[in-house]
Amino acid sequence: MNLFEGVRIALGSLRGNKLRTFLTLLGNIVGTMSVIAVVSLIYGADRYVSTVVLDEGTDVFTISRINGLQFLTDFDAFLESLNNPDLKLDDRRWLKENLKEARAVGAAVSRRGDLHAAGNRHNGVNIRGLSSEYTIMEDLPLQLGRHLTDLDVSQSRQVVVLGFEVAENLFPRRANPLGREVKLGGRHFKVIGVVKERPMVLGNNRNQFAIVPLTSWQKVFGSGESVDIKVAVHDLNRLPEAIDEAVFSMRVRHRLRPLDRQDFSVQSSDQMLSLWGNISKSVYAALVPLVGISLVVGGIVLMNIMLVSVTERTREVGVRKALGAPRRSILWQFMVEAVTLSLVGGVLGILIGVMIAYGISLVSPLPFAVAGWSFVLGLVTTFIIGVVFGTLPAWKAAGLDPVEALYHE
Numbered sequence: 396m397n398l399f400e401g402v403r404i405a406l407g408s409l410r411g412n413k414l415r416t417f418l419t420l421l422g423n424i425v426g427t428m429s430v431i432a433v434v435s436l437i438y439g440a441d442r443y444v445s446t447v448v449l450d451e452g453t454d455v456f457t458i459s460r461i462n463g464l465q466f467l468t469d470f471d472a473f474l475e476s477l478n479n480p481d482l483k484l485d486d487r488r489w490l491k492e493n494l495k496e497a498r499a500v501g502a503a504v505s506r507r508g509d510l511h512a513a514g515n516r517h518n519g520v521n522i523r524g525l526s527s528e529y530t531i532m533e534d535l536p537l538q539l540g541r542h543l544t545d546l547d548v549s550q551s552r553q554v555v556v557l558g559f560e561v562a563e564n565l566f567p568r569r570a571n572p573l574g575r576e577v578k579l580g581g582r583h584f585k586v587i588g589v590v591k592e593r594p595m596v597l598g599n600n601r602n603q604f605a606i607v608p609l610t611s612w613q614k615v616f617g618s619g620e621s622v623d624i625k626v627a628v629h630d631l632n633r634l635p636e637a638i639d640e641a642v643f644s645m646r647v648r649h650r651l652r653p654l655d656r657q658d659f660s661v662q663s664s665d666q667m668l669s670l671w672g673n674i675s676k677s678v679y680a681a682l683v684p685l686v687g688i689s690l691v692v693g694g695i696v697l698m699n700i701m702l703v704s705v706t707e708r709t710r711e712v713g714v715r716k717a718l719g720a721p722r723r724s725i726l727w728q729f730m731v732e733a734v735t736l737s738l739v740g741g742v743l744g745i746l747i748g749v750m751i752a753y754g755i756s757l758v759s760p761l762p763f764a765v766a767g768w769s770f771v772l773g774l775v776t777t778f779i780i781g782v783v784f785g786t787l788p789a790w791k792a793a794g795l796d797p798v799e800a801l802y803h804e
Contacts, residue, residue, distance in 0.1 A: 419700045420740035422693020423780065426686045427744025427773040428751065435752035439764035454631045455532050455664065456638055458482065458490075458645060460621040462660035479658045481621035484609070486648060487526070490624060493644045496637035499627040501528030502609055504620050510605060511578040512565040520561055521604040522579065524612025532625050540573050540588030543608055547587075551610040555584040559592040560602035579607070580615035638663060690776065693740065694784035701733050701788035726789045733785020734778060741777030745770055 461476040484502060491500040508522040527545045529535070535542070538559065547554055555577060557565070566572040572586045584607060593601045607615075609622070628637040638661055645659055749765065 416736075419697055419736060420693075420743065422689055422696050423737055423740025423777050424693075424744040424747065426689035426693060427741045427777060428748040429686050429689065430773055430776075431745050431748025431769055432751045432755075434766050434769040435749060435764060436755065438766040438769070439752075439756070454634065455625055455627050456634070456641070457662050458486075458624040458626065458641060459660050459662065462662060475656075476660065479660075480649070481619070482624060482659065484622060486645070487622065487624045489648045490626065490641060490644055494626065494637070494640055496628050496630075496633055496640050497626045498629045499528040499531040501526040501532055501625045501627075502622045503529065503625060504609060504612060504622045506616055506620070508579060508616075510561065510565060512572075512575065513570075515565050515567070517561050517564045517603075519603070520558075522612065522616075523604055523606045524609040524616075525606055526609050528625070528627070529606070531627050536591045538589045538591040539571070540586070542588055543606065548608040548610055551614060552608060553582055553584045553611055554587045554608065555579070556588040556590060556606040557586060558590055558602045558604040560600065561605055562586075562589045577605075579605075582611075582615055584611070634663060690780055694737075694780045697733060697736060697781070698784040698787055701729065701736075701785055702791065704732070705729065705788050705791055729789035730782070730785050733788065734781035737777045737781030737785070738774065741773050744777075745773050748773075 460479045460482055461473065463473075487500055487502045490497070494500060503523065503525050505521055505523045507519050510517045510520050510522075525543065527543050527548050530542050537556075540556070542556060543554065546552070557572065557577075562572050565577060566575065572589060575586050576583045577586060578584075590602075613620075626637065626641055628634055642657070642661060646655075646657070649658055651658065
């Protein structure tokens with residue numbers, strides 16, 4: 396019997412016993428589906444985190460009131476950090492005066508808001524209040540106009556730089572937005588620039604933002620919001636020394652004694668990537684035994700169903716042997732059927748897993764990306780399950796005595 400004939404017989408068996416087939420494949424479907432769904436989400440998050448870090452620059456670190464990632468890694472520390480004092484513009488000025496390793500010290504704050512212009516409205520825009528140093532910290536090439544200047548920030552000018560999609564929605568039909576006004580929080584801001592369109596990253600739209608001077612942002616939303624202080628260093632190789640210098644300066648600024656707990660957080664690109672790498676590794680490590688249990692259960696169910704199939708087809712095996720079919724031909728037939736059943740479960744699990752991951756990305760902020768190696772892993776795993784758990788039924792079928800098999804009822 397050749398491979399294609401064995402596959403054809405196996406698929407015919409699938410169609411002939413639909414309920415039994417579904418129960419047989421369920422273990423493989425659930426196991427493979429779990430792998431693909433989780434891997435797609437984690438892989439998507441990996442790519443998203445890497446893109447965010449590259450956008451901001453590897454020579455930049457951030458000092459903030461709390462570290463949101465501690466919510467995942469050290470929940471007690473995260474709760475404790477909620478008592479940290481807000482960071483103010485005075486903290487940024489202090490660091491700007493005292494950091495020798497820094498080439499730029501900026502400040503940033505953001506909040507969602509609505510923009511109005513020329514009878515049009517754009518809801519849920521990420522309104523970013525920034526100091527003029529943001530052009531050093533981030534890659535934001537302009538399509539039109541200019542970026543914010545020191546004078547814009549120091550004089551609290553009501554000017555705005557729009558993301559590409561925001562400009563398109565507020566000023567449709569290719570109208571030039573420069574010099575026109577948008578309304579934010581009851582105040583009118585003059586458009587001085589439009590950032591070039593940036594590609595979406597794993598479903599995250601990076602064109603829906605507006606940049607205003609941080610001082611103007613505070614006039615709209617209030618000055619009670621804690622700012623993030625961003626520091627760009629002269630020499631990437633001296634980033635650890637720059638972080639140590641900033642930590643020491645902030646402790647002095649906040650009058651902390653040597654044994655006092657640090658009441659601010661420092662995050663660098665390396666720390667962020669390392670932390671995320673540890674989180675993703677932990678998820679993968681937890682996934683292996685959970686999926687392994689599901690696949691082993693699916694393999695045991697597959698073996699039992701194949702043993703039932705051998706019993707049901709005892710006369711068929713006896714006829715084939717009486718007509719001269721060699722032992723290896725019977726062994727091959729049942730092995731091919733077992734592997735085919737297992738692979739079908741794997742393929743269905745892959746398809747369902749991708750759909751689940753994509754659905755989660757649509758209704759949540761979790762990014763999604765397809766990892767080709769996970770498909771290969773899923774298929775190889777289900778192939779091995781089919782071979783391992785199909786061997787006993789195939790061996791039993793190949794060992795049947797043809798005379799006894801022909802008399803079997």
